[in-house]
Amino acid sequence: MATRPEGIRNVVVVGAAGAGKTTLVERLLVEAGVLNRAGSTDDGTTVCDFEEVEHRQRRSVSLALAPLVHDGVKVNLLDAPGYVDFVGEVRAGLRAADCALFVIAANEGVDEPTRVLWRECAAVAMPRVVVVTKLDHARADVDVVVAQARSAFGERVLPVYLHEDGGLVGLITGDHGHDAQRAALVEGIIEESEDETLMERYVAGEEIDTALLLRDLELAVARGTMHPVVPVDSTTGVGAAELLDLMVSAFPSPLGHPVPTVFTPAGGPGPEIACDASGPLVAEVVKTTTDPYLGRVSLVRVFSGTLLPDATVHVSGHRSAWAAVADPTTSHPDHDEDERIGALSVPLGRAQRPVEAVVAGDVCAVGRLSRAETTDTLSSVELPVVLEPWRVPDPQLPVAIEVRTKSDEDRLGAGLQRLAAEDPTLRVEHNEETHQVVLWTMGEAHADVLLDRLAHRYGVAVDEVEVRVPLRETFVGAATGHGRHVKQSGGHGQYAVCSIEVEPLPRGGGFEFVDRVVGGAVPRQFIPSVEKGVRLQMQHGLGAGWPVVDLRVTLTDGKAHSVDSSDMAFQTAGGLALRDAATQGATSLLEPIDEVEVLVADDLVGTIMGDLSARRGKVQGSEPGAEPGTVVIRAQVPQLELRRYAVDLRSLSHGSASFTRAFACYDRVPDHIAARLATASG
Structure with a gap:
């Protein structure tokens, strides 16, 4: 258990699917003595089966926490x-x-x-160390990967170790036989040094x-201005010890990481908050899961103060305050309430190890936090605050669902509510016009995971159906109409x-409704009734x-009866x-048109x-994007043509493009599309 923020490193492991992240995490756990080679802890708790690593990598869709201790420093590895x-x-x-x-991955690049x-x-200025994995792959080429990374990410991506003959060669402390690579590294470090005389001394020979080079390297890494490259063979463990050393020495502690902006629940400026274990409690739910035995479990980062088990905390969720567009259908309503939390623990695979306290800068799992959702703030009851949430991506793929049986209807609402509490990238829409339940998701894989959780975690089986787009009707020319409602049924008709x-x-x-009746053909008290009937129709x-x-409707004539006429x-x-x-x-039918902005590389x-x-x-x-080499394309596109655009755009751009959409107007549906829609609905 960490007792001081300076003794903590919170490290997120980031990389494309199949890059070897999970295998790397498990190798680091083995190197630190947390796991043995069989994937068990010292007390015999099975955490992983190394024979199933590749399968689990393909299925890895959630943020996972794995803590270890190296040289007296607690390292929280967050596998993304x-x-x-x-x-x-x-x-x-x-x-x-x-x-x-x-x-x-050395074989993928x-x-x-x-x-x-x-x-x-880069968007959050995160300090990074580049780790090249899968060194034993037949197509592995570390030099090519480093060259690609420097071309893509800048000249400050520099190797500090080389992989040779099954081991590592250090370019600062090891054999200096690689003069060109060492010179590039040393010059890069010196350029980032705060000692302005260092370059002159180096050029002078x-x-x-x-020790000075290592110190400046560590400072540059912590500032995020240099990204050292370390090759690691997760199978043999080569490079794992060197990587752990670099993480502990060069990565910043929570004391060097700015605390997110704090507000009062009413939206005003909040108090000054620092990473101090004795300060007021300010923590955030960064991940929510549901365990069949433990119930809801929240992964929490403590930014200030000390979190204690069984304490009463204030839960603030004000995501809509930072939303770009107010959405009345949001699945995440604002809330403010006090709640008593349960036990605190440190997760490792399926195991949960209880802890007595969690200080500022640390990460833990919190049980029995039944009301808090992902991105919610936990603070003291005496000084409630809310943290500005991180930027949540906007889901753009709609998936309409229907329950398979009537008995599932009651459970559907509860299941969707829990999924939305866990996942801020899910938006649940109950469309009153189309009478459909629509899940707005990030893509097909995201939708598949959500439906699988809905079925197996919450016992609600659903089927996907085609998303219906709410249309409108209008007249395309002038017309006249006559309405006659006459009934006699004994007594007043x-x-x-x-x-x-x-x-x-x-x-x-x-x-617009216009009254042009003359001579009292329709009594004055019934003219609003005609308008109301038109509006209802x-x-x-x-x-x-x-x-x-x-539409403009003009009332021109009519007839009434002194007894039988009524509203x-x-x-x-x-x-x-x-x-x-x-x-x-x-x-004619009218279809909704969206204003679409696509951010794409200029060659596409x-x-x-x-x-x-x-x-x-x-x-x-179109116009240049904020990033060099990108373009923003603006277009108006019918919603009927955007239902699968999130998937198709990803395929066209190999995952590099993104888009936003907002309603613009309604426009006439072409005749051939209208005929197709009529056939489908008929």
Whole structure:
């Protein structure tokens, strides 16, 4: 158990799927004596089966914590998934960590997913050490990978060790037979040094002291201005000890990592918070899971104060305060409440080791935190605060679901609520127009994992169905309609007659009702009834059943009865008149159009623009992106053509492009598309 922040290193392990992250973590645990070669702890608890490592890597979709101790320093290793669908888990790991091991496979090199993950680390200025793995692979070439990394990520990616003859050669402290590589490393270190005289002395031929070089290297790594490269063979363990030494000596402790901005629950400026075990409690839920035996378990990073078991804490969740667009369908409503937490523990695989206290800078698992969700803040009841949450990616792939049996309907809501509490990248929408439950996900793999959890963790079996897009109807020309509602049933009957003229309004024109009745043909008290009946019919739709929009209705004539006319009768007549007008004049379907912005590499602009045009999109223009070599393409695209765009764009760009969307307007559906929709609904 760590007792001081300076004795802690929080390290997130980042890399593309298949790069060897999980195997590296397990090798470091073996090197530190936490695991034996069979994948068990000293007390016999089985944590992993090394024969199943590759299988588990392919299935790794969640942030996992594995602590170890090296040279008296506690190192919390946070293994982040590599699949692009789970970038939300990567961002959670970056929030919990103070530094990163960036893993690249020697047989794969730098691909687009690797570049995307590097940008994620760079966006939060995360210090990084590059680890080259899979050295024993037949196609492994460390020199090529290092050259690719330097080309992609900058000249400050420099090897500090070389892999030769099954071992490592240190370029600072070892054999100096590799003069060119050593010179590049030494010059890079000196350029990052705070000693301005060091370069002059080096150029003059002075031999720079090794201890001084190591000190400046460690300072540069901690500042995030240099990224040393260390080859590690996870099978034999070569390089593992050197990597542990570098992590402990060069990576910053939590004291060197800024605390996220603190606010009061009301949104005002919060108190000054530092990484101090004696300060006020400020912690954050970075991951939420559900254990069949333990219930909800929260992975928590403590930024200030000391967290104690069975304490009462204040739980603040105010994610919508930082949302770009207010969303009434959000699955994560704001909340403020006090809650008593359960036991504190340090997870290692499936094992949970209880701890008596968790100080500022440390990471732990908290049990019985039933109300807190991922990104929520835990603070003291006396001084409640809320941390500005990390940037959660916007899910763009909609997946509509239906329960297989009626008995699952009641469990569906509870299951989705729990999934949403665990995963901030999931948005659950109950669409009142299409009457569908839609899960907004990060991609197909994300959707598959969510549906699997829904079935096996919460016992709710669902089927995917086609996502319906809410359409509208309108008139495309002027028309007239006549509504007659006359019934006699003994006693008071029902009598109302009205005539209307219908004209289309420009897109977004809404609805206008005009009264041009003369001579009292429709009594004044019933004119609002006609309007109400027209509005109700517009809500229910005409031929296709979608709401009617952009319409001017003029009441021109009608008839009434002194006894049998009523508000309800004229409402009915108004609706009948609109339906009659629809048979007299042409109507059309309108589809929602989204404003889409695609961020893409400049060499793919033509491909992406062509694809947008094929989706009936209208390209509005393009402009340079914030990052060199990128372009932002702006276009208006029908929502009908965007249902699978998250998947298709990823395929077209090899995972490098991203997009955002926002509703823009409604526009007429082409006749051939409208005919296809009518056939599908019929």
